[in-house]
Amino acid sequence: MVNPILLIIVPLGTAFLISLTASFLKNSTKYLALLAMIANVWVSIKLLPAVMQHPINVVIAGVKPPLGINLFVGPLGAVFSILISAAGLLILLYSFKYIEGDSQHKYYTLFLLLITGSHGMILTGDVFNLFVFFEILAISSYILVGYEGKRNGLEAAVKYLILGSIGSILILVAVALIYQEAGTLNMADLADKFGMIDPSKRLMILVFFITGMGVEAAVFPLNSWLPDAHSSAPSSISAMLSGFVIEVALIIIVKFVYSIFAMTEILGFLSLVAVITLLVGEFAAYKQSNIKRVLAYSSIGQIGLILFAMSLNSTDGLNAGLMQIINHTASKSILFLVAGFLIVRTGSYQISDYRGIAKKMPVSAFFFVVGVLSLLGVPPFFGFFSKLSVVMAALHTGSVFNTVMVFLVLLGTIIESIYFLRIIQIMYNREGDVGSVKEAPFLPLLAIAAFTVVILAGFLVLPQITGYTGSVASEIVRKMQMAQVF
Amino acid sequence: MRKVISFLLLAGFVFYFATLTGGLIIPDSSADRNSVGLDILSRSAGETGSANAVTSVVVLYRGFDTLGEVTVLFLAALGVSVFMKSTGEKRKKVLDQSFILKTGSRLLFPLMFLFGMYIIAHGHLSPGGGFPGGVIIATGFFVILLTSESVNFNKTLMSVLEGLAGLSFIGLGVVGLLGPGNSFLQNFLPLGEFNTVFSAGIIPLIYAVVGIKVGAELSSVVYAMKESK
Numbered sequence: 001m002v003n004p005i006l007l008i009i010v011p012l013g014t015a016f017l018i019s020l021t022a023s024f025l026k027n028s029t030k031y032l033a034l035l036a037m038i039a040n041v042w043v044s045i046k047l048l049p050a051v052m053q054h055p056i057n058v059v060i061a062g063v064k065p066p067l068g069i070n071l072f073v074g075p076l077g078a079v080f081s082i083l084i085s086a087a088g089l090l091i092l093l094y095s096f097k098y099i100e101g102d103s104q105h106k107y108y109t110l111f112l113l114l115i116t117g118s119h120g121m122i123l124t125g126d127v128f129n130l131f132v133f134f135e136i137l138a139i140s141s142y143i144l145v146g147y148e149g150k151r152n153g154l155e156a157a158v159k160y161l162i163l164g165s166i167g168s169i170l171i172l173v174a175v176a177l178i179y180q181e182a183g184t185l186n187m188a189d190l191a192d193k194f195g196m197i198d199p200s201k202r203l204m205i206l207v208f209f210i211t212g213m214g215v216e217a218a219v220f221p222l223n224s225w226l227p228d229a230h231s232s233a234p235s236s237i238s239a240m241l242s243g244f245v246i247e248v249a250l251i252i253i254v255k256f257v258y259s260i261f262a263m264t265e266i267l268g269f270l271s272l273v274a275v276i277t278l279l280v281g282e283f284a285a286y287k288q289s290n291i292k293r294v295l296a297y298s299s300i301g302q303i304g305l306i307l308f309a310m311s312l313n314s315t316d317g318l319n320a321g322l323m324q325i326i327n328h329t330a331s332k333s334i335l336f337l338v339a340g341f342l343i344v345r346t347g348s349y350q351i352s353d354y355r356g357i358a359k360k361m362p363v364s365a366f367f368f369v370v371g372v373l374s375l376l377g378v379p380p381f382f383g384f385f386s387k388l389s390v391v392m393a394a395l396h397t398g399s400v401f402n403t404v405m406v407f408l409v410l411l412g413t414i415i416e417s418i419y420f421l422r423i424i425q426i427m428y429n430r431e432g433d434v435g436s437v438k439e440a441p442f443l444p445l446l447a448i449a450a451f452t453v454v455i456l457a458g459f460l461v462l463p464q465i466t467g468y469t470g471s472v473a474s475e476i477v478r479k480m481q482m483a484q485v486f
Numbered sequence: 487m488r489k490v491i492s493f494l495l496l497a498g499f500v501f502y503f504a505t506l507t508g509g510l511i512i513p514d515s516s517a518d519r520n521s522v523g524l525d526i527l528s529r530s531a532g533e534t535g536s537a538n539a540v541t542s543v544v545v546l547y548r549g550f551d552t553l554g555e556v557t558v559l560f561l562a563a564l565g566v567s568v569f570m571k572s573t574g575e576k577r578k579k580v581l582d583q584s585f586i587l588k589t590g591s592r593l594l595f596p597l598m599f600l601f602g603m604y605i606i607a608h609g610h611l612s613p614g615g616g617f618p619g620g621v622i623i624a625t626g627f628f629v630i631l632l633t634s635e636s637v638n639f640n641k642t643l644m645s646v647l648e649g650l651a652g653l654s655f656i657g658l659g660v661v662g663l664l665g666p667g668n669s670f671l672q673n674f675l676p677l678g679e680f681n682t683v684f685s686a687g688i689i690p691l692i693y694a695v696v697g698i699k700v701g702a703e704l705s706s707v708v709y710a711m712k713e714s715k
Contacts (some may be wrong), residue, residue: 020649132554
């Protein structure tokens with residue numbers, strides 16, 4: 001059996017190794033990053049069958065929880081690890097041709113630390129340890145947003161830094177309150193003891209935690225940083241931030257609400273917030289003319305949809321939300337990665353400048369169309385099945401509130417299709433001429449193609465995927481218990 | 487009017503916050519719930535061999551957090567170096583420091599360095615350890631950097647040290663993983679004689695690498711800020 005801790009220490013160790021060897025390896029340090037990511041994909045794939053049988057509990061420093069820190073890897077941890085490391089590997093391959101300049105080793109160090117933070121947040125079984133990995137994830141994304149050193153990137157990074165820091169302070173206060181009231185930091189132990197805390201303090205902990213994590217998860221009204229940050233980051237980083245970073249924060253909120261705090265009475269409020277997030281995101285995306293801002297606002301909309309599915313208080317809803325996460329990771333990564341080379345080749349962020357670009361960059365344009373169709377939920381792409389299951393799960397609850405919400409969600413989809421199809425129409429315009437523009441290089445296209453395969457072939461392995469997401473969903477709805485963990 | 491309303495809202499929030507979190511500052515009678523802290527206090531000396539219970543928590547019981555905190559600092563230093571790109575050219579002399587200041591700082595530097603080393607090496611015996619020790623060493627560099635116009639500061643050496651210290655931290659952890667305890671950061675060395683310098687297994691080693699890392703990182707942060715535009 002492989003040890004899940006490798007998923008954290010391999011990228012972290014490689015980040016230190018890059019810092020050690022950067023002075024003589026120069027830009028070849030990217031191959032070290034590649035090795036680390038391949039190792040991560042391998043470990044996470046080996047992990048999945050093992051945890052489906054029985055969750056793995058890893059004790060650190062030989063001290064049994066609640067005294068020490070542990071990693072708790074159930075289906076949730078394994079599925080997300082695969083998502084993070086596979087998406088990370090493909091985006092890394094894309095970065096090889098996309099990132100230029102002398103100090104690339106800094107980019108790859110930050111890249112690996114972002115991966116470390118995401119894995120750590122998903123795998124840890126300790127509340128304070130979660131905060132530490134959250135900080136690693138957040139700080140590396142602040143730096144990566146401003147990595148190119150352009151004016152708007154730095155502005156976005158500072159904005160993100162300020163909001164993100166307020167969020168982390170709130171999480172820290174929540175963790176302190178948890179330790180004061182429950183006397184433990186272990187998640188399973190906390191789930192046992194949380195019910196004994198005074199209700200007003202319980203609510204306070206919940207509010208602080210959700211608000212703090214909600215900044216990173218881009219839930220309305222805490223998401224004002226996202227359009228700037230995701231649109232001015234390098235496109236590879238936008239793909240990561242939209243592809244799995246916000247989803248990691250979201251799944252942590254969901255996991256805490258269901259299986260640790262067990263305060264499902266908040267879910268009605270969350271689903272209202274989710275639908276507002278969705279509508280705000282889609283309406284704002286409709287008004288944009290900058291391609292990356294369209295994609296960034298569309299991510300807000302998608303986060304709303306995922307949160308809506310996950311706050312239905314049913315296993316079906318969670319299952320649908322997880323499928324939607326997989327769909328969003330694959331399709332939004334495609335869109336951001338294609339947009340990256342559209343911008344590099346034309347030198348413009350404006351959609352109107354891409355008139356007729358499909359003639360010059362046919363492969364990229366094709367991938368873009370696939371990504372859009374899957375995001376919209378057109379059959380037979382993977383997005384169709386995930387969106388359908390969200391709608392079905394909501395209608396199955398039978399409540400009037402959810403039915404109304406479903407109509408609003410579908411309204412959001414209509415707006416989404418208007419602005420996305422408009423972009424495609426411009427790209428495939430016959431009269432347009434973008435001048436001498438070359439197709440993107442082979443390696444990035446290969447990485448994008450791999451994401452496309454997930455979307456196109458997803459429905460062939462649908463029963464397997466729903467099998468895995470189903471067990472993640474049943475792990476989340478079950479309250480964590482110390483006795484189950486050990 | 488708006489000011490009054492926002493003041494009232496703020497005051498209400500502060501009051502609510504204070505009543506709820508008051509226990510954080512003045513502990514209430516929830517000592518019975520705080521079993522983890524008491525447990526560690528009673529067990530740490532025997533289990534870890536460290537005379538300083540705080541150190542045993544920082545390095546062993548919650549050593550994984552410390553690895554994360556070291557990484558956060560590493561990230562912060564990296565962020566400074568990404569955003570404050572060195573201009574490459576020598577800065578014009580801004581202030582001509584007096585002879586006394588320059589000589590005094592050179593005289594002070596070895597003492598600060600030695601004191602930092604002492605704090606790091608005795609982290610498991612007395613208050614202190616890798617973080618404060620590293621900061622003291624870095625302060626020694628600050629003094630030199632601030633008082634003299636041109637310093638031969640080896641940036642490459644610093645980044646090599648950072649990387650090496652980080653790798654050694656993980657390496658020490660991995661040895662524990664491969665050893666009989668089969669657990670990351672397991673204390674695999676003999677505990678030695680209680681309350682002596684050579685005791686507590688891997689705790690002093692981890693604190694040493696933390697000290698090197700903190701010292702190297704903070705020094706390069708100050709250097710990057712001094713050299714930037």
